[in-house]
Amino acid sequence: MIQLQNVSKTYKNGVKALNNINLSIKPGEIVGLIGPNGAGKTTLVKIMLGLLNPTSGTIKIFGKQIDKLSKNEKRRVGFLLDGPGFYDDLTVEENLNFWSELYNVPNDRKSELINQWQLNENKKSLVKELSAGMRQKLSIVRTFLHEPEIIFMDEPTSNLDPLARKNMVEFLKSFQDTETAFLITSHDLFDVERICSRIVLIRRGEIVVSGNMEELKRALGVQIGVKIRVSSDIPQVITSKFTKDCEISFLNEKELLVTGNKDCSKNIMKYLISQGVDVERVEEEKITLEDIYLSIIREDEEQ
Template sequence: MPAIEVSGLSMHYGDLRAVDDVSFTVAEGEFFGILGPNGAGKTTTLEIIEGLRRPTSGEVRLLGESPWPRNASLLPRIGVQLQASAFFERLTAREQLHTFASLYGVPGRAADEWLERVGLADKADTRAEQLSGGQAQRLSIACALVHDPELVFLDEPTAALDPQARRNLWDLLSSLNDSGRTVVLTTHYMDEAETLCDRVGIMDSGRILRLDTPSALVRGLDAPTRVVLAHRVDDVAEVADVPGVERVDEAPEGLVVTSSQPAALLAWLARHEALEGIQVRGATLEDVFLDLTGREYRA
């Protein structure tokens, strides 16, 4: 049985179709990502699946049950970290987490372990309103995980974290998934999705545009390879004549050669002893994302 089944899901606000006929499944134990620009419908989709909103139409099955009307039997089995979190006033980080733990009958010792796991042990006696944005984000994640749920929803969990904290959290999330839990993530970070997710759905204008593994999405783009030459070659025109070379550009980091036949280009560079210091850049999930959703600014 899939952990999540979404069929024909729609959410309309007047003429606005925030979610428009979305269907997908998430397997038990899968790490599933939803990517999309601002306003794509990611958060609304998650809130419907979590049972926080009633959809205009469509059906959701969560761990074999319907989350709406609000299904109390599902609450101990899922963990939810929202995009915007609110804490109890005047409580310290430890008191916040112990309060959440007590709602699920979790002992205080286990709550303290989660403070350690998210790197907040040294902030245990600090009031939540005095935490930095990144620290508050990590506390929110600990609150979502303190009862050891089998299905976890994370909405932009690393948005306010510095690179080191992001990487540490990736390790934590990977360990949760490795232990058999299902994780559903929304993120703006393409490297995060490539690193963590088994499959990703790219969403825009309320619809799932493409859904597959990150590697399959990248392969399907059929984008050219960019090779950056740290050392200038003697004859740029000769490089441009190599089979498969589409363009040659001067850049601060060196000469950037775009080619649809990188093997032929690399062979040419080897013959001319120009391989030292080169960088080979294939397509990434970010290229797929921009190809599907466009490059224009979003409000």
Template sequence: MEIIKFKGVKKRYYSGTEALKDIHFSVKRGEIIGIIGPNGAGKTTLIKLILGLLKPTEGEIEIFGKNIKNIKKLERNKIGMVLDTPGLYDDLTIEENIKFWQKVYKKNNNEIWNLIDRWKLTEKKKTLIKNLSAGMRQKVAILNSLSHDPELVIMDEPTSNLDPEARRDIVDFLKGFKGTDKSLIITSHDLFDIERICTRIIFLRKGKVIVDGTLKEMKKALKIEDKVKIIVSQKIPERIIRENNINLSDEKTTIIPEEKLDKILEIFRKEGIDVKRIEDEKTTLEDMYISIVREDEENVGYN
């Protein structure tokens, strides 16, 4: 079942800025989507449209199979959100914040209390939000968004400005959405996090979707192959380099397409070249991001 559908959606702000231009995409239950793209690409605008916090200038949006116009107060119990400002009540404690939202939604998610434990917040339950570190506040914002056990969770930059430990805790938790029937949409500039958390990437640039697919599909579209690095303990003879069309990064290191690994190892064995180490040179989402931005600039120019 499609839980989100955008059909030709445009968003123009009163200032005249066209933040989104003709957006089409849909999200199925259970998908974990990372929305990426440079600053000003339209990520936050897209998220606010899904949440009904902004209205599209043109086009149609469906949420849980219904036109968003006909959903009075967004089907509140089904959606959880973390926006780029945490939006917490500073003068309440962690516990009071969570209970407040559970009252608003008239629903409890008891898993929250386990998560509080896991995130080492148990001792801080009675601490006022204003006295917490940025990492802890962000954790509370996430706990709030989950307090009513939503089916769809939407988070705008949940891991930005956090210390490494808080970030690790949050990323580890978000990784757990994979394989469940809950859906998650997050934006982030941290492509390493997105790569670990998400199953599908939507790449926005200047208000347009320029890529939409899994990492595998992105690799294929960009004609990128995974590579491996072979490090040997002696200089590789000139003849072997020439005969096998090997590229060297230095005289004892070569990077080759993964599919050629067996063949090259066999040649090295025959030639008596001692292999010290083999390392993955996997193409990361960041590599792909850079490559897409460059390609896009070549195609459309800098305007």
């Protein structure tokens, strides 16, 4: 649906914002693009939308170079970007009417979104008088108005209050089993983890890792910590028995913390049971996207 091949971008001032990006997005995928400030996320979104030209490389949407897309094909793409795009001296309603006419959107679709994003009270407000969050809600409504099949969103939850942010997360999750393709950039890693089927981490214009949470953990060799609680004393020899790939530490006489790959905890439990020790509780430490992100970025900064 979307294909980027060897995309690089060097701005006129010499800043190399993207270096050889290869990425493809299939129908139904919700891709989260994350990375530090200045990593190149917005640049990439703008290039995918044809708002910026890459220095080299090709971008295809629906199998076509983006400058070759027909009007109808362009209509199937939606976007949310910070910045321009509205008539500041017109009201919320007038702006939405403009877009609705352009896209042939029925009135009830428009009203449904206005209600959903609590813009009813602000329908008559001039866009230039909106708060940052209200403006963001207006952008959201515009993005989804014409029910696009491909949606690019640069920081969709920025400026939203906690309730609106939660609405946004729920709204995006409602697309999880549809054919709509998304590319979403965000610094809200908790949200990205809940919403996205694939995560792409970029740093200094290059893709560092890409995959779902399980793949990311595996690629990074993330060590999983498992707490094992037993009902009788643990044989002390256990710490010397599994030294190779597993690290075992005693939290107290009845609790162990095991770090290593998935097999570690499995083998240790088997051993305990074979020694007649009752395993009471097993708790896996949860590794979040934030943990993964921080471990990559910190490691990089230390170099």
